[in-house]
Structure formats: structure tokens, C-alpha cells
Amino acid sequence: MDDSFIPARAIKGRGAASNPEGRFETIRHHTEDDGWQSTLLDEAAPRPRTCVTEERARSVITSNDSPDIAFEQALNPFRGCEHGCVYCFARPSHSYLNLSPGLDFETKLRAKTNLAEVLRIELAKPHYVPKPINIGSNTDPYQPIEKKWRLTRAALEVLSECHHPCTIVTKNALVERDIDLLVAMAREKLVQVFVSVNSLDNHLAAKLEPRACAPHRRLKAVAALAEAGVPVGVLVAPIIPALNDMYMEAVLERAHEAGARCAGYTVLRLPWELKQLFREWLTLHAPDRAAHVMSLVQQMNGGRDYDSNFATRMRGHGVFAELLRKRFEIACRRHGFGRARELQLDISRFVPPRKPSPQGELF
Template sequence: MTRSTFPPPRLKGRGAALNPEGRFETQTRQDFDDGWYRDGEPIPPPRTEVTEERARRIISSNQSPDVPFDASINAYRGCEHGCAYCYARPTHSYLNLSPGLDFETKLFAKTNAAEQLRVELAKPGYVCTPINMGANTDPYQPIERRYRITRQLLEVFLETGQPCTIITKNALVERDLDLLVELARKKLVHAFVSVTSLDNRLSSRLEPRASAPHRRLEAIAALNAAGVPCGVMVAPIIPALTDVYLEEILERAAAAGAPVAGYTVVRLPYELKDLFDDWLRTQVPDRAEHVISLIRQMRNGKDNDARFGSRMKGEGVFADLIRTRFRAALRRHGYAERRGIELDTTQFQPPRTPSPQGQLF
């Protein structure tokens, strides 16, 4: 008996409905109905599985001129937010996992992250530079409630005077206000909250396990009210789908106290282009072709353009229009021209190695 609902067009609470092999796989797998389920019986939703691992290195170096930091930390691999557009999805291919459902259901927690951070900060050759959290996977994704790895990293930053930046889509960042306030007093932290749209229904399908748009704006307000500088990232902007919210997001974030703002446009590297195309044709079939056409217009006729200087903002008429609208909104709402506040690297003190004899000097 063939099940009419197999495979499902959408999985509630998940951004991807597909689970294709990564580009490095040598074997292919195909789901099929073995008759176990009765016709019409719903398929059990995939559960989140977390594997604890011990990282051999925790600080990653950045060579890209497109981002304003030289070092980053990812406390997790994979991201439960399940954003359909996430450019980090293809990284799961390096783990012999799928950039589709696997990316948001088979997660890895670096439980020794804070311990390893101490080791790397204590190296004689370490040069203090702000460390970003949130470059690849969200440091405040739902499993952070249990593992608290991001909080442990913040404790090390505060202890050593190590400055950091944060990018998140989750209001869980408010949990760590006690640490963030202390870091902010020393000019050691700057946060950004990413807001993609203001449509709750769209957001629940596009980024199903991230905080709702209004909660992200509330988080911006809460951080700034507490003295923690928190800007807004309108990222990524998806043409003909989320770009309509650009000006209102900037207006509401300014009202919430955001001092600075930034944006990126969607990019579709490697396997992501097929996953996002499937999401569009499932969720917004009437606009799918138009969205893909505009993305390609901003990417020299391709799904992705990886060149530095172009990959974040795109090129062409539509990219220029977004840039013009963004700059006009910045002026209208009084945002600062610079991308963030200056963080203080002069307070850094390497962590001391634990010793039963203590430290003489």
C-alpha cells in the first residue's frame, strides 16, 4: 500500500522536509514505505538527538574581509532553529550527515568548550582580539537551555577580560544578562539580534525553532535597557519574501534602543540551493520562481556567488535597491554609521593554569 503522505510536504517544527546526502557521500539512501504504517497514519516527527563531543580546538580564525571579526567560537555543530535559508547547512556534509533534516536534528555539543578556551587563551602566542559567537550556528539555540555552554564561555570571557560579540535569533540571550551587564561595563561585549521578518506565520515556517519576531525585538530592548549594546541584523533579506519588512524592522529596533544595524542578502551555497528551492515550492509556491529569479539576479545569474565583497550583499539592480533602502532607513531612524562599538582588548589577562601549589607571581 502506498502512503499518500509519504514523504511529507512539511514537518511541523522543522525547516527542511528533505534529508539528501551530503556532497561527500559515496552511498545514497532512499526512503520508502515498507507497509508498517497504515494509509493516512502520520509519520512520527524526527526528534532532536544531541551527541556530546570534546573539541580539540575551539577558536576558529577568519580570513574573510566580509565579516568584522578575526576569531569565532561555535559551541555547537548543527542548529535546532532549523532556518530554511541557513548558509551553514552544508557544513554537516563534513560529518557524513545531511544538510537537510540532519542539520537541525542531529546536533553536537562541545561540552569542553570553556575548558578548551582557557587552554587556547593561555598560550604564549595568543593575541587578544574580539571573539564572535554565532557566526555558523546560534549560541542560544534551544539546547543551550540544557547544556549552558555559551554561558560557560561568557564566564571565561569575563574572568580574563576577553572581548566578544554575539549574534543570535533567540531571546534566550536574556538569561545571561547578569554576565552580559558586567562585560558591557568593561566594554567587552556587543550583541546583535537577527530579525528576518515581522510575520509570525512566515517566521514559524522559515525559522521554526527560533524566537518569534516580537520576542527578538523585546530581547533587543531588554539588553539595551540593561546597558548591553545590542544592534539588529536584518539577515538574511530574501527578495520578494522578507524584504518588505526591512524598513519596519529597522524602525522598531531603533525604538527598542538598537544603536547600530546591519544586513545581508540570502545566499545559497552547495546543497542549500536545492533545499531552499524545495522549501519555497512547498511553502510559497506562487512566489517560488520569482524569489529564485531575483536571487540569481543578485548573484550574476547563479544561485550563489562566493566572491569576497559580493557574497554578503549581492550585486545588480535589486541589490542596489536594498542597499539604498537600508541606508535611507538608517538616516531616518538615527542609527550610527559604524558597524558596532569599540571593544577593549587592553584588559585581557591570560587564565591561570590550575595548580595545587597556587601561583607565586
């Protein structure tokens, strides 16, 4: 760690503690304490509020050709995520909005309010080829603001109506709200849900993932989905060496007991501005092990904070990465887990939505 680095103060309920400029900004701001305002600085600053802006999307289905990602299509109802996970690899995407990957990412959110309408249009295109759509590839589709906006449910209603397959990744028990839709889709092999659980420590989770459900609550969601007949898996992600890797086996055991039947994992990824934000978090919340954590992270990334190589970015490489891989495989064999996204979803049932007609629907 850089000894000259002085972080901001931790903010209860938020993962980031600062708002650094995005990589595309040309102006940099720096706060310096000259001693004159020490009394004011000691006072508790107001907590940043969540602000949601409506966005009229031009398209909602994105394509992906990364060789290390299992799905080719994705859909994200929101930009930014109120969960505030400090490790989120999607934080740097907020820079494209001229917003900070720090606090802005978890407080200044965008909701694609016309998502269902645009989704129908895209699915109705003459040359559209159905492939499973992953919901939540970038930001969590069941983050707290979904309670009000219900955009994820709107997307599921369209996909269910068209018999279009999808996968869902979330760390919020709000997914239970849509069990009625998920059960109906599961009967036709149209859906698979993955719940992310990377530790069993509520205190750690409250700092790493401040507005996500507690780990035990996510496991209850796994149990509820499995009991309802919805195929569900667990993702131990991300694994952060010397911080939460010790929970891997216990998470897999508890998830299997809850009804998960496939599992996957990824290691911590620190692209772009995320390097600074995660180092800041370590200095604030785990100063005694910050240097050790970053040393192991760098060992898995060829001596750097992050290596974007498709072949290794999800699992890392080197001695520690190999140890994680072996531990995961042994635990999966012990509990009989299949690989993540092993279920074959059915694309043959797809029926394109009818195009809107100015005459309305007669039949």
C-alpha cells in the first residue's frame, strides 16, 4: 500500500468513501486540510442520498463475445447499483456517464423506464435469433430500487410471454417476489437463477456489500427458489484473498443444503478506477491486512493489480490461484455440484411478440 495515501472517511451504508473523477475527466479535484476547518471536518457529514434518473433507452439487449463469459446476450434494467459493493467490476462503467465510479455509482442511478417496450421491439425484429439473455450481467437487477420501478419484473413478463430463455444473477432476496413468473418459466426450461454469496460473515458483508441482503438471507432465497422448482445455483464471487477466501467451502456446503445444484466462482477483478477505490476500502476497513491482500491479488495478476487477459482474468494464475481452483473443485465434488450454467435452456419455444398496431389488438 502507498503510505502517503490518506483515504476519506467510511460512510455507513455505502461501499465507497470518495468520489474520484472518472478516467475520461480532464479536471481533477483535490481536497486539502489546512487546519482552519478542523472543527467542521470533525462533524459528521450528511450521508449521500440515492437519486434515480429516468432513462429512455434506445436498445436494451447487449451482445457479448468475450470467450470467458458463458452468455452471448445480456440485459440490465439499471445503470449503477445501490448495493454499493466496493469490489464491483462494473463501477468504471459509470465514467461513460461523466459520473464517478465511487459514490456516484451507488447513489446516482439510471432506470431504463421504457425497458419492456424496447425489449418487445428488439425481440420482434425479423432477423432476431433467440439466445439465453442474462439479466444482471453488469448491475444487480434486484437492487433495492427495483421494489419501486419493477423493471426486472417487466422484463421477465415479456420474456415469459414470448417463451424466451434467460438467466438471472443477483445477491438480493427480492428475487423471491417474482417466483410466480420464475416457476412458470422453469416448467418450460426457460430460466436459471444464480445467487451470489461470497462469505458467511454478516459484519464483513455489511462493509463489502452494504446494501445487499445479508448472506444468510440470500441462502434462504436459494432455498425458496429450489423448493418452488426453480433451478438455482450459487456463485462464490468474487473471492478476495486473505479477506473472504476462507469461506469458500462453507458457502458451498450451505448453498447445497439450501438446494443449489450448480456452482461457480471468480476472483477479485480491479479494472480502471476500481484499483484506487478498493485500496481506499482496505485502508479504511482492513488496514492490518491491506498489504497482504494486495500482495496476493498481484501474485494472481502477474505482478499487477489487474490483468485483463481473457484466459486468466476470472480465475487469476499462479500458486494462490491454483490453490483456489483445487479447493473449489474438491468442495464441488464433495457436494455433487455441477458447473455453473450447466442447465440447457430451451430456445425452441420462442414466439416473437406481435408488433404494435395502430388498430390495436382485436384477437
